[in-house]
Every structure is written in C-alpha cells, then in structure tokens.
Amino acid sequence: MGQKINPLGFRLGTTQSHHSLWFVQPKKYSEGLQEDKKIRDCIKNYVQKNMRLSSGVEGIAHIEIQKRLDLIQVIIYMGFPKLLIEDKPRKLEELQMNVQKELNCMNRKLNIAITRIGNPYGHPNILAEFIAGQLKNRVSFRKAMKKAIELTEQADTKGIQIQIAGRIDGKEIARVEWIREGRVPLQTIGAKIEYCSYRVRTIYGVLGIKIWIFIDEE
C-alpha cells in the first residue's frame, strides 16, 4: 500500500524554498525555532481576531522569516491584504507592537512587510480556507469542490487535486472524496507543486481538506 509524502517536504532541496531563512550556531538552533513559532502564532491569532469582524476569507499563504544579526524581517504573503493595508496603517503597527512584546528582544529590530500574491486562488492555503467556509455553511461538498476548481482555472494553474475526508454531508459513516483536474505529477521532483492540508471543524466533527496544485514544470 502506498502512502504519499508531503510534496513540499519532498522537494525542499530543489524546487521548494524554505520559509525560515537564518543561520545560528547549532546550540541556539532550538531558541531560534521557538522565536519563529511565537512570531507565526502571534500573527495568525491577530489576523483571526480582526478578520472576524469583516469578511470571511483572510488568506495568509505563508509567513517568511529572515533573521540577521540586528534585524528580523517578517514577510506575510497574503491573498487579500485589504484589512491590513488599505483601512489604516495602524493595524500593521499594532501587529508589530504585539509581536515585539511577545519576543522580548531589544537587540534586534523587527520589520513586518506584507506582500500580495497575484492570483490568490492559485495558492492552496487560501483555496482551502474558501472551501472550509463553504463546508461550514453546509454547502454540498461536490459543489464546493467544483466551485473551487473553477476559481483556480481563472488563476493560471496546470492541474489541481482536492481531497476531503471525514463525515461528508454530516453522514454517520466517514469517507474520502477527491477530484482532479488537469495533471498533478507528484513523482516528478522538477514539477512545482503547492500543497496544503487544512482542518475544518464542523458540527459533525473534523473534516480534513488536502489540496495539491500543479503550477509549473522546469
């Protein structure tokens, strides 16, 4: 029986780059990791709290952290950065203050930047949040998946595969459903594939959503 390895981890040396880029003496590696974790959690909680007031989909794709001797650079890749940019620049500063309090470090400056992703629905994290919202509102899962695929076809992608597992439609017996459009060559290391695994909490339990998007081939 085969089990699929996470395509991001599979391609780490070649087509996939790391989301944390820094160098530290090996003894301090775990402290660096703890700092990273604090930053990421802080940002995600802040975004979740504030986004609840307004529209549904927040859409953080991923958070890149680069550290140097005197500077920590955090780049947030977002699909819909309206709430953090356009409303008031205060929110970015609030975020920065929160994260600095969490970190307690006076040696290093903290700099948070937000980058907008062109084609937000070409990124699996944002798509997964979209599907999650639909499933919570009890849309039939086939419709949700097909709508998601339509959205990706507008963004340029060469293939997409969506898998939903769990108590689909609230039925007692859990099952796994998946569809695929185009081609998704998981065995080809030269193929750039974005992957996301997302959990949705519904009233019937937890559904797992996995999305593979085939972007490019070298």
Place this chain on the structure above:
Amino acid sequence: MVKNNLIHREKKRQKLEQKYHLIRRSSKKKEISKVPSLSEKWKIHGKLQSSPRNSAPTRLHRRCFSTGRPRANYRDFGLSGHILREMVHACLLPRATRSSW
C-alpha cells in the same frame, strides 16, 4: 497535548536549578576534594543536601517545546520526533532537507 501543570513543574525546576547552580557547583568540585578529613566532607555534603531537591540538574527532563511531549525529543531542535517531521515538511526548519528521495 500534555497537562499544563507538568510543563510548569519543569519550568519551576529550571528556575531553581539556575538559582542554585553556582552554589552547588562550588561545593561539589573544589571543596570536597580539597578537604582531607572525613567529618569536614560530611559538612560540605550536608550543605549540598540542604539545597532544595528541585535544584538538582539531574531532575530536569527535556520536553518538546511545542507539545510538551516527554519522550522522543531531539536536543538539536528541542522538538519531539513527530512534530519535527511535520515542521520539516512544512519548510519551517531552515536548511533541513530530506536525505533520501
């Protein structure tokens, strides 16, 4: 996830160990070996014993910093094996890659 009180117990031990670290180290190495007579050795040993038990470094137990798991921890990362694997796949550990493909 581990109970919160177990994680806090570890933190308590870490604080005490830091606080008593120098005192313990000084009485262990230099004094006991230098002093010739047995009764003086007993005195110094008595000082060692009087410091609280939780200040002993042998009582510390490493835990995964993200889940608090007491077993299967790696000192290089401070993480338990399962979480380590998840984080490697999520590209969160700088320069960590697979060695097989």
